[in-house]
Amino acid sequence: MKDSWIGLLDCNNFFVSCERLFRPDLVGKPVVVLSGNDGCIVARSQEVKDMGVPMGVPYFQVKDILKKDETTTFSSHFALYRDISRRVFTVMREEVDLVQQYSVDEAFFLCGSTDSGLAEQIKVAVEKRVGIPVSVGIAPSKTLAKYANTHAKQGSGVHFLDMENWSQESKNVPLSRIWGVGGQLEIRYKQHGLVTVADLLRAETSRIQQVFGVHGVRLQQELSGQQALPFTQAREPQKSIMSSRSFGKETTDPAVIQDAAAYHTRHALEDLRSMQSKTSIIRVSVRPSRHGDYLLRGGSKEAVFAAPTDNTIEVLKVVQKLTASLIEPGVPYKKVGVVLSGFTSSETVQQSLFVDEAVLKSDALMPVIDLLNQRLGRDVVTLGSHLKTPQWQSLSELKSPAYTTQWQDLKTVVA
DNA sequence: TCTGGGGTCCTAGGACCC
């Protein structure tokens, strides 16, 4: 299809919009959503953006400014956002066939280069039926569609990139504004005299390949309107599961670190089993604070299982060893996490020739534990040694009620 | 005092093999 352009639908200030859905009184007023630990700002309403509060800034640094302007603050509430996200894309799929979800609040779709009717139609449907404001950008490639979306957000909410003007406009667009160019790459491009999109488009591809590798060449193609990042409707299976969290307070105590590692292992394995998958690679990482003398003392290690497993007990043993070998005495750690990868479907897993009897028995235990936790609430039944009160956990003090996922938090509507 | 969590992809460099 020669005329196949790519659209990007992006929810505006997604987390903020989700909170406003249940607090319509906050529409038009400043709102922020914080990360876990109430550490950083992860979503800002337009009013807060206009106040000059940057994305990702530590909350404590802007607390006073926000208070002064009577900003409403929420701790993040991912179960709610995932639920709203599912509704957004359900409605979207009813309006357009070819959809590729990219993140919790964005999806690409295929459409014609002049098909503004469709773009408008999707936007209206989502806003009307879900209540989340969205913007749509349309262009010949994904990277350009992302860029077009920034125009859409500033304007009427739908924007088609005009390729006639693009070669002219690209002279004034810094590479740093392009999807895929972060702080480090911006510096590297600058070192080679490449500052604007036009600079990159002019550069010799062989030289770009040499200096910036496949990533650079792909970027050049995407920005010239070629689709180097293919649109695929098929949902790629998830390749890894991560569970990690910063501690409320740094710790040097191996028992506390082991307890947190065990917690993340249980949760990652629970997710794994719900995906009907088994894992063959586990990686454990420990990090000191990113802001202190121990910056470089973190690290990670992985282990490979001879036969793929979804058995928490089996994985916990390995995690314990990896964690112990990573911890250095006296280093104050701030974060620990585990990542599972190398998945195979549970049904197709080959049995190892030498299966431990005890492992087989505990395999049967896993579904029981998952079911109990589903019924009784997370972590009612847990495996592995753990401290009575987790000393590493943090508080989310400003969390909104679980409007859509907990019965007791359902909104009461009085007619 | 207080600086997120969950993903993907890429690559440098060491180990190992022939």
Add this chain to the structure above:
DNA sequence: TCTGGGGTCCTAGGACCC
């Protein structure tokens, strides 16, 4: 006594994204 080079796999880490 002299003492290669290329390929591949793996680990760990880095960059980016939302």
